[in-house]
Amino acid sequence: MKVSKTEKNLPEPTKAELEILQVLWEFGPSTVRFVNDKLNAQRDVNYTSTLKQMQILTEKGILKRDESQMKHIYIPVEDESKTKDQLLDRFVNTLYKGSASSLVMQLLGNNKTSKDDIEKIKKLLNNFDK
Amino acid sequence: MKVSKTEKNLPEPTKAELEILQVLWEFGPSTVRFVNDKLNAQRDVNYTSTLKQMQILTEKGILKRDESQMKHIYIPVEDESKTKDQLLDRFVNTLYKGSASSLVMQLLGNNKTSKDDIEKIKKLLNNFDK
DNA sequence: CCAAAGGTACGATAGTTTTCGTACGAAGCA
DNA sequence: TGCTTCGTACGAAAACTATCGTACCTTTGG
Incomplete structure (x- = not known):
């Protein structure tokens, strides 16, 4: 069966974090506003909640962001x-x-x-x- | 053709709960003591923590138990x-x-x-x- | 009979994840 | 210029999960 040792990797994304990642995977690098709109197509989420999650994801190193514009663009670090x-x-x-x-x-x-x-x-x- | 009647799903087990389920699947209906011993083969867990988890699993309807003896026997509801x-x-x-x-x-x-x-x-x- | 060992019950605490209110600066526009 | 909108930052509440201490009952063995 060969259980490979799990590579020392980024912290495992939580459920809410995964939702966000999926939007970014599907649509590419995006703003918080864009991601939040996509999430709201499925369920109610407050804008600041999404923002916070994306900030946390960035702290964890799962996302990085381009801050050169006022509207930050978030990008997954790993594919x-x-x-x-x-x-x-x-x-x-x-x-x-x-x-x-x-x-x-x-x-x-x-x-x-x-x-x-x-x-x-x-x-x-x-x-x-x- | 298989019509999948939307089965009403039990609440999704959490991580700690899954550990317990796996012991029960592997060894069959068991007491808290037995499950706790198995868990402790892998990591430290206090007996009462395992007990509590198994009680919660029972409340959630994921486990049922035979209380006819002092040492309750816990059994997964679904296989x-x-x-x-x-x-x-x-x-x-x-x-x-x-x-x-x-x-x-x-x-x-x-x-x-x-x-x-x-x-x-x-x-x-x-x-x-x- | 009594003490020790071992069982359940359950509230409280700790830890983690998720959500949101509030503050405040920048941009857009009448 | 001022007002309204839209953005980020961030602390803290809320919700969920996990762990454990303590109380108390039953069984066991000397």
Whole structure:
């Protein structure tokens, strides 16, 4: 199973922080106003709450920002893929003792995975080790 | 075709709660003492902390207990697989917009997944739809 | 019978995460 | 110029999570 030691990395984002990261991943570097608007499409959040979160994310080193303008632009320090890797790694380790195949088995048994997705997964695997 | 009736989900277990659930999944219905001993194999926890957590889990309806003896026996209400399904589902939805194949792709790109695991996953898929 | 060991109950505290009010400066505009 | 809008900064409340101390009851063994 090879539980790789978790790389010494940035602090794990919390739930609210993850919401923000996802907006930035999807739309690229953004202002607080922009992020807050996106969040409010899903749920009510006060502007200053979002601002605070983004400031905290910056303190933690998860985001950096361009302060050259009055409206600061926030940017994720690590790219989406790397951060998700960490989260996924942690998830697999926690719930499946590090076994990716166990996770996939669960995914297949879970009837929420569509035929389409299963087909896609097959293709991925076949192309994988050439 | 599987109609997924929106199952009413139990409240999502917290981190500490998940630790306890895992002990119960691995060893079956247990007393607080037993669970606490297992936890202490990994980290220090006071007995009453574990007790409290298990009481909370019971209040939340995640565990039930047999109180017919002085030493109560705690039992998960849902089975391991179902609970993990929910957690996995939530994870996929949150991070991969519900796309299982995206998750698997990440898993493969992530070089923490061993050759062995990849082989296992292939076998799973090939046996899956026949 | 009594003390010690071991069990549950539960409130209080500590720690973390999330939310927001308030202060205040800069920009926009009539 | 003044007023209103929009921005950041930041402390602190609120909400959630985790840990533990203390009280008190039951069982055990000498």
